[in-house]
Amino acid sequence: MNQRTAEWIDSRREAFREMLQSWVRTPSVKGEPRPGAPFGGDVRKMLDLAMKDAREMGFAVRDFDGYACDITLGDAEEKIAVLGHLDVVPVGDGWTRDPFGAAEENGRIYGRGSMDDKGPSLAALFAMQAIRETGVPLKKGIRMILGCDEESDWKDMEYYSAHERIPDTGFSPDADFPLINTEKGMLVLELRAPAAETGLKILELSTGDRVNVIPGECLALAEGGEDLVRKTEAFAAKNGWPCTARQTERGVLLRTEGIPGHSAYPEGRRNAIGMMLLLLRELGAEGPVAVLAEHVGTESDGRSLGCACGDEVSGNLTCNLGILRLEKDGWFATLDMRCPVTADQDALKKNAEDRLKGFDVRTETRKPPHHVPADSELVQSLLAAYREETGTEGAPMSTGGGTYAKVLKQGVAFGALFPGEEELAHQADEYADLDQLILSAKIYANALIRLAGEHTGSR
Numbered sequence: 001m002n003q004r005t006a007e008w009i010d011s012r013r014e015a016f017r018e019m020l021q022s023w024v025r026t027p028s029v030k031g032e033p034r035p036g037a038p039f040g041g042d043v044r045k046m047l048d049l050a051m052k053d054a055r056e057m058g059f060a061v062r063d064f065d066g067y068a069c070d071i072t073l074g075d076a077e078e079k080i081a082v083l084g085h086l087d088v089v090p091v092g093d094g095w096t097r098d099p100f101g102a103a104e105e106n107g108r109i110y111g112r113g114s115m116d117d118k119g120p121s122l123a124a125l126f127a128m129q130a131i132r133e134t135g136v137p138l139k140k141g142i143r144m145i146l147g148c149d150e151e152s153d154w155k156d157m158e159y160y161s162a163h164e165r166i167p168d169t170g171f172s173p174d175a176d177f178p179l180i181n182t183e184k185g186m187l188v189l190e191l192r193a194p195a196a197e198t199g200l201k202i203l204e205l206s207t208g209d210r211v212n213v214i215p216g217e218c219l220a221l222a223e224g225g226e227d228l229v230r231k232t233e234a235f236a237a238k239n240g241w242p243c244t245a246r247q248t249e250r251g252v253l254l255r256t257e258g259i260p261g262h263s264a265y266p267e268g269r270r271n272a273i274g275m276m277l278l279l280l281r282e283l284g285a286e287g288p289v290a291v292l293a294e295h296v297g298t299e300s301d302g303r304s305l306g307c308a309c310g311d312e313v314s315g316n317l318t319c320n321l322g323i324l325r326l327e328k329d330g331w332f333a334t335l336d337m338r339c340p341v342t343a344d345q346d347a348l349k350k351n352a353e354d355r356l357k358g359f360d361v362r363t364e365t366r367k368p369p370h371h372v373p374a375d376s377e378l379v380q381s382l383l384a385a386y387r388e389e390t391g392t393e394g395a396p397m398s399t400g401g402g403t404y405a406k407v408l409k410q411g412v413a414f415g416a417l418f419p420g421e422e423e424l425a426h427q428a429d430e431y432a433d434l435d436q437l438i439l440s441a442k443i444y445a446n447a448l449i450r451l452a453g454e455h456t457g458s459r
């Protein structure tokens with residue numbers, strides 16, 4: 001049966017390429033809400049295009065008022081879910097190609113959303129069509145839900161689940177192969193403290209606007225003279241870090257340069273705010289700045305906060321200081337912790353609170369971890385499909401990031417980026433490799449047959 005679906009998918013390569021290009025050329029960045037278009041007109045256009053294509057492919061398609069659509073194969077009550085998304089993040093800097101041109105180069109389609117998540121969603125849709133066209137008998141239905149707000153607030157899934165039951169089991173083609181069965185919990189803390197009365201006087205500091213970004217640059221203005229410049233130079237030399245100080249009319253302007261990235265993946269990165277805190281302490285800052293320097297600094301594992309922990313399925317906790325601002329009424333900072341499955345989030349908050357003397361600590365976001373056991377039928381079926389189509393072994397993985405997989409009781413992220421491939425989601429020159437998406441479609445067909453097919457047991 002897989003042979004036939006695989007051949008069918010190969011025969012549709014051109015149609016796949018053309019459809020992917022038309023999807024990528026529809027710039028579905030979130031915009032101002034309009035009636036019937038809660039995420040703006042461009043996202044609505046993309047949703048309409050996807051629904052039209054799916055209808056022409058022969059599927060039953062329903063619009064959930066511009067929040068999401070679903071595409072269904074088979075009418076069995078029990079369904080396997082496939083959760084993708086049609087919205088994309090803004091273009092950002094550094095593109096050397098038209099971000100919505102969908103140009104083909106060496107078998108790659110370039111463009112924002114080509115890999116996150118239009119290409120993988122389309123691969124899964126072609127897998128569903130292959131199953132339909134080759135007449136694979138199904139004992140369960142397959143329901144793809146394409147959301148329109150994944151990159152922002154997940155209002156799409158909220159709306160969908162308020163109007164239709166989401167199946168219990170399935171996968172989201174919005175991450176990596178072989179598969180991710182563990183997503184860490186999330187704990188975002190907001191810290192507030194009055195500014196210090198003594199020590200170095202800091203006049204201005206405002207860095208970061210997202211809790212989940214490791215800031216790459218931090219600027220601060222402090223009261224002082226040439227001695228601050230000298231001390232900064234010594235500090236930079238001692239640590240081997242790019243830190244500078246420059247006398248200006250209003251004070252000494254300090255700058256630290258880190259290595260930016262996503263809060264959940266701190267390896268090889270360096271937090272510019274953390275560097276600034278250590279520098280400010282060295283220059284004589286007291287109070288909240290000194291407390292943050294001591295208990296957070298540039299650490300990304302929560303060690304000095306008493307929060308370092310880990311377990312076998314999740315790996316270690318990560319912690320990111322994403323925002324630090326000196327406001328009218330004092331300091332404001334955020335900590336974004338991605339917590340192992342076995343971690344007690346109340347205890348983590350308490351530990352941080354105990355050490356961050358002088359700070360008022362409040363929980364801003366709290367999301368439980370998500371884990372599907374490696375020996376579950378779902379994980380084993382998907383791994384078997386991956387193995388059969390690629391001829392390579394693969395083990396389940398853990399992430400500090402999050403996908404729609406956690407919307408499902410039993411859900412994992414499954415593809416479509418292959419091991420060792422360049423991760424360009426949210427970055428410049430994002431592209432999708434056509435050969436790899438065709439292979440992904442075969443893996444998805446294989447997996448869906450295992451999960452929903454009539455002969456599941458005999459294969």
Ligand SMILES: [Zn+2]
Pocket residue numbers: 085116117150174
């Ligand atoms: Zn995505």
